[in-house]
Amino acid sequence: MSQLSVKFNLIEGINVNSSTPLYDVEHDCNNDKHAIVQMKNDWGHLVIWGDVAQKHQDANIWHNVQDNQSPSVAGRSWIFINKLTRTVFAGSDSFGLFPVFLYQCDDTIIIASSRQALVKQLGKPLSLDTDAMRCMLTFGQLFNESSILKDTQHIGASSTFSLSLTSERLFELTTNPLICFPRESTTRFKDALEAVVESVRSSVTNCENPMLSLSGGLDSRLILACCEALNVKLPALCYGNKLSADARIANELAAACNISLITSTDLNGHITEANSRRIAFAGQGEVPVHHAHALIDESLIEATKHHTLLTGTGAETYRAFYYDRGMPGFSAFGLKCLNKLTMPRVQRYITEEYGKTASAAYTLFPQHAEQLQSQVTELLLALNDNAFSAAQYADNFYLRVRAARMVVAGQQLLDEDYNRTHPFLSPEVVSSIGSLPARYKLSSAFHRKAICKLSPKLGDIEWDKTSKPLNQGLTLFQRYPGLASRLGLNNFFGKSAAPMFQYKYSDHTSHSLCAVLKYVGIDNAKSMRDCYEEMEKAGTLAHALGLAAVWQHLLK
Known part of the structure; x- marks a missing residue:
């Protein structure tokens, strides 16, 4: 995604006719004019950025803000400056893929599309917030509007705000509910598959220089299968160690489809000073070196920058997280009539998932343990809605909490050099896959069936979680890893081949x-x-x- 920042000149008396500008805009659209769009009239200035596949919504955003409405739409975030009232309005996209960062300190206000753009506009480094650092050590991510940078708010999924540029600094934040699953209907497989194919088509046709981010996993393989069905040949990149199973399988996928694949030349296998410094300043402290998107190295960036990456972001919502605990009978989690039984189980799992890294932190910071624990508990309560099934509740939590912060933080490492588009997070795809029967979400069933249907030759290629061709199906314990774990048999599912990177710290x-x-x-x-x-x-x-x-x- 392109980089954008707006700095406001807070001098009393500046107005629409003043010779001193009320604000300064800095931006870089990475060679795609639709990545950042500006619309103006005599009294207002609108700046929109985000997923170019959703650019058709820009005109509606313009009309809405002029009618004093603050929309939150899929894939596009925005800032609107009302020069007459000296008020700024802003909104993040529905899923928080393109968050808005608000910095306020003394006489300075900056609104930016990334932490990196904010610090660049400010012209000096910002201190790290110790509460946020403890949260990162505890859970691996931050929540709600908290930011790793001091005096900064992270305005995320479906949130909008208004801020007066007067001495009062009146601030109002609104977070809208995420309504993405039909409450009473169930999607058919063929309809969900069609939604994914059409979303990939939209991403490819609406962006400049599209490129596929390809790995050995299923999310990018499904996008590649959609491209095959559409008869589209895109170049691809794959990061991580070229000797890893991920890179080997990606090479096989690219060869099967006769597309070019650019890979990393970094085979050091350890964290260098230069690597960690690049990640530090690109992520401004919210992305650790072991985040998957931190694996992209300078040589690969230099060979592929200024493309728009089609990524599988969001697809893990419908096959990972809760569903990796597959047990016989898990399809019942898709039945709302059983919510009294299934909802507590889902909430317990989410708590346990975050507890994997939290237990040690609670003993390191005992005086902060209660406050840290309450963050997850409060989110579980806030997102509880019996209008949805337990499976949809898990999907909603992942989209609003996990994907919108931890996943997006890694995606933003790419923003200085690439634009990005996310076909799995179009409203149509989220609605259709999210409303599939729960059995399609267990053991990656939707992905496996969709890939084999769209491009059988891609189904002939190994899946890294089973070390056998994707179309050969699963054993009992691969289908139900939770059952295998309960029986003490833990080696039936999960990546066991050479990893993408060997982390060796100095x-x-x-x-x-x-x-x-x-x-x-x-x-x-x-x-x-x-x-x-x-x-x-x-x-x-x-x-x-x-x-x-x-x-x-x-x-x-």
């Missing part, structure tokens, strides 16, 4: 983690050795090191 990063823990306020009664042992025992030491490798560059 002694310097370990020393940096000590500094980070002291900075955020660990329990003084604990020694650093105790902290390391607790994190190692809980399996979260690598997670903490991945954050420390980034933060060491921003705390100087």
